[in-house]
Amino acid sequence: MLEIRDLELEVNKKRITKPISFDIPCGELTCLSGPSGVGKTTLIRTIAGLHKAGSGTISVNGVCFVKDGKELVPCHLRKVGYAPQEPSLYPHMTVKENLSFFLRGLNLETQTKRIESVIEQLQITDKVDCYPHQLSGGQAQRVAIARAIVNDPQILLFDETLSGIHTELAIKVGQIILKMVSEKNIPGILVSHDLELTKKISPNTCVLNSQGLKRS
Amino acid sequence: MPFMAVILSFLGPIDESVWEHIKDYLLFEYASNTLQLLVAVIATSSLIGVFFAALVSFGDFPGRRFLMGCLLTPLAFPAYIYAFVYTGVFSYSGILASLEFFSFRSFWGLVFTLSLSFYPYIYLLSFQGFSSIGSRFYEMAMVNGLSPLKSFCSGALPISFPWIMTGVILVSLETIADFGAASIFSFDTLTIGIYKAWFGFFSLPTAMRMSTILVGLGILLILFKQYYQKDKLYENKVNSTPINRINLGWMATFTCVIFLTFALTLPLLQLILWSSGSEAQWPQIIKLSAHTLIISLIGAIGINFFGFLAIASMRISPIKLSPFLINLPLIGYGLPGTVIATIIFFLFGGVHGFIGSLLLLVLAYFIRFFPLAMTTIGSAGKRVPLYFEELAVLANIPRLTIFKKISIPLLKPGWLLSFVFLFIEIVKELPMTLIMRPTGYSTLATKVFEFSSEGEWAHAAIPSIVIVFISSFSVIWIIARKIGK
Numbered sequence: 001m002l003e004i005r006d007l008e009l010e011v012n013k014k015r016i017t018k019p020i021s022f023d024i025p026c027g028e029l030t031c032l033s034g035p036s037g038v039g040k041t042t043l044i045r046t047i048a049g050l051h052k053a054g055s056g057t058i059s060v061n062g063v064c065f066v067k068d069g070k071e072l073v074p075c076h077l078r079k080v081g082y083a084p085q086e087p088s089l090y091p092h093m094t095v096k097e098n099l100s101f102f103l104r105g106l107n108l109e110t111q112t113k114r115i116e117s118v119i120e121q122l123q124i125t126d127k128v129d130c131y132p133h134q135l136s137g138g139q140a141q142r143v144a145i146a147r148a149i150v151n152d153p154q155i156l157l158f159d160e161t162l163s164g165i166h167t168e169l170a171i172k173v174g175q176i177i178l179k180m181v182s183e184k185n186i187p188g189i190l191v192s193h194d195l196e197l198t199k200k201i202s203p204n205t206c207v208l209n210s211q212g213l214k215r216s
Numbered sequence: 217m218p219f220m221a222v223i224l225s226f227l228g229p230i231d232e233s234v235w236e237h238i239k240d241y242l243l244f245e246y247a248s249n250t251l252q253l254l255v256a257v258i259a260t261s262s263l264i265g266v267f268f269a270a271l272v273s274f275g276d277f278p279g280r281r282f283l284m285g286c287l288l289t290p291l292a293f294p295a296y297i298y299a300f301v302y303t304g305v306f307s308y309s310g311i312l313a314s315l316e317f318f319s320f321r322s323f324w325g326l327v328f329t330l331s332l333s334f335y336p337y338i339y340l341l342s343f344q345g346f347s348s349i350g351s352r353f354y355e356m357a358m359v360n361g362l363s364p365l366k367s368f369c370s371g372a373l374p375i376s377f378p379w380i381m382t383g384v385i386l387v388s389l390e391t392i393a394d395f396g397a398a399s400i401f402s403f404d405t406l407t408i409g410i411y412k413a414w415f416g417f418f419s420l421p422t423a424m425r426m427s428t429i430l431v432g433l434g435i436l437l438i439l440f441k442q443y444y445q446k447d448k449l450y451e452n453k454v455n456s457t458p459i460n461r462i463n464l465g466w467m468a469t470f471t472c473v474i475f476l477t478f479a480l481t482l483p484l485l486q487l488i489l490w491s492s493g494s495e496a497q498w499p500q501i502i503k504l505s506a507h508t509l510i511i512s513l514i515g516a517i518g519i520n521f522f523g524f525l526a527i528a529s530m531r532i533s534p535i536k537l538s539p540f541l542i543n544l545p546l547i548g549y550g551l552p553g554t555v556i557a558t559i560i561f562f563l564f565g566g567v568h569g570f571i572g573s574l575l576l577l578v579l580a581y582f583i584r585f586f587p588l589a590m591t592t593i594g595s596a597g598k599r600v601p602l603y604f605e606e607l608a609v610l611a612n613i614p615r616l617t618i619f620k621k622i623s624i625p626l627l628k629p630g631w632l633l634s635f636v637f638l639f640i641e642i643v644k645e646l647p648m649t650l651i652m653r654p655t656g657y658s659t660l661a662t663k664v665f666e667f668s669s670e671g672e673w674a675h676a677a678i679p680s681i682v683i684v685f686i687s688s689f690s691v692i693w694i695i696a697r698k699i700g701k
């Protein structure tokens with residue numbers, strides 16, 4: 001379970017929202033919406049450990065990542081699956097290499113099994129040897145999702161993963177994310193500026209604005 | 217290191233008589249000469265650079281693309297080669313000997329040679345400004361009914377000013393740092409004054425104290441550049457929609473060709489004429505070329521390695537350094553070679569076996585050119601999203617693997633370009649190599665300087681051609697990447 005208590009988001013030492021508190025149980029995907037520039041990406045990056053928290057507490061499955069604004073677990077030890085705003089696939093690697101790069105340290109057999117499992121789930125089996133520039137927008141997003149989950153994370157964070165693709169495909173990709181979160185039984189956050197779209201994907205939707213976070 | 221040396225120079229002993237003499241009789245002249253030269257070179261280089269950048273950006277004429285690249289090739293000519301070639305061109309043995317009545321060895325002659333050598337900085341940066349945001353403002357003004365000239369003056373020029381200013385600052389730094397050309401013209405600038413205090417008055421502490429002025433000036437210029445550039449280089453993305461260029465016809469082609477005759481053809485022709493008339497000592501030329509290539513490769517690879525390491529580490533470091541700390545090493549580029557040599561001798565003069573070693577020369581190159589590596593790799597890095605490394609850090613992938621598999625391939629355009637820039641700069645570098653080289657270790661640049669100081673232009677011609685030849689390869693490579701695309 002992801003627990004956030006009195007988290008203050010800061011950019012350039014300026015507070016951008018009122019303190020935020022919310023919980024996301026394991027297996028639940030919460031969609032986070034809100035106006036541009038309100039701090040949705042900052043919230044995701046703060047949970048991932050890529051942005052310093054102003055104050056407050058973040059913990060996952062009882063392990064405290066941040067306490068009273070002080071980082072207790074550095075980002076590389078948080079086991080976070082993160083898909084940033086752009087697909088950010090390594091342009092010089094094939095789809096398979098993009099995935100296997102995140103499985104370093106595991107033996108080849110386990111790597112192959114993990115990769116096969118995610119590419120089947122995301123229906124990109126025929127694209128494993130393609131380079132990112134040979135993929136369509138939707139395919140690239142699916143590879144980015146595959147890359148976020150291939151390392152068996154304990155929390156999944158998706159930042160505007162559905163932007164830039166048409167609504168039908170966005171709903172389809174959103175539902176894949178929902179299924180992944182449910183099957184892996186881990187908490188997940190999907191950020192999207194499109195509130196209507198998020199409502200079609202998950203019943204758990206929150207809106208972030210300068211006054212804080214509200215469940216809708 | 218420069219700051220430490222500056223403080224120590226004021227704390228330590230000094231030859232009072234030498235310092236008093238320089239302070240009372242020479243320092244003002246050095247400073248005033250430097251300032252006059254700076255103003256004149258900035259004005260001339262800006263005029264040439266902006267004019268030709270505008271011509272190739274907004275005009276269309278026969279051979280435009282070819283001439284556009286040719287206008288960058290003077291980058292391959294160090295200022296000291298232009299200086300002795302043009303001095304020779306107008307002398308009794310030169311190809312314009314009939315104009316001997318015209319005294320080229322004057323202030324304006326020096327301004328002309330320095331401007332020929334440095335205008336490509338302003339030309340390249342203005343071109344970038346005009347071809348990115350400048351062209352869009354130009355089009356907007358045209359759509360609103362302004363003439364092409366008015367559209368350029370009120371649209372493209374003001375919005376491209378930050379790029380032009382960056383070029384002007386680079387030209388200022390190069391002018392202050394110039395040693396070879398000013399020396400050939402016997403024009404006493406502060407840089408020459410420092411050299412004279414050291415090797416004429418044999419007073420290193422006095423040279424060090426004089427260096428303080430240039431350290432201060434260099435710092436001021438670099439700080440101004442950082443301040444000025446802050447949030448002002450709006451974007452570097454080339455406008456993908458081709459602009460509707462005005463047809464200027466053969467007149468523009470003719471203008472470019474006339475200019476390039478002075479910047480390229482005439483100096484090359486004169487060098488070839490001199491070299492054909494002198495007996496080439498090939499074993500010596502090969503040895504000089506080998507020395508130049510070895511020191512340039514060692515320097516360029518070493519500095520590039522550390523530049524890459526600095527940028528790649530900053531990209532994956534969880535600690536974000538303040539802009540002041542990031543920009544601090546950039547001050548090195550504002551320090552003339554003579555000043556850096558003075559500082560190093562001042563600090564390490566007492567260390568046995570260190571002075572006159574290649575290691576110390578490479579250290580001097582490092583102080584001067586590390587900022588060049590950092591800015592070139594850093595600029596290329598701005599086009600690579602940080603996400604690439606962040607994702608790998610989140611997955612707990614070792615830093616070395618991230619460097620090898622992500623940073624090296626993705627930052628390749630930056631470190632490759634930086635390597636070429638460094639290589640050209642070190643091949644052409646004169647004052648630091650002249651002062652700090654190991655005994656008996658001559659490079660092409662130092663030989664050119666030695667011969668040209670003695671007026672032996674024919675002997676200086678072949679090493680000069682080799683310098684231009686080596687640098688040209690690198691310049692053509694840059695042209696192919698920057699403009700050829």
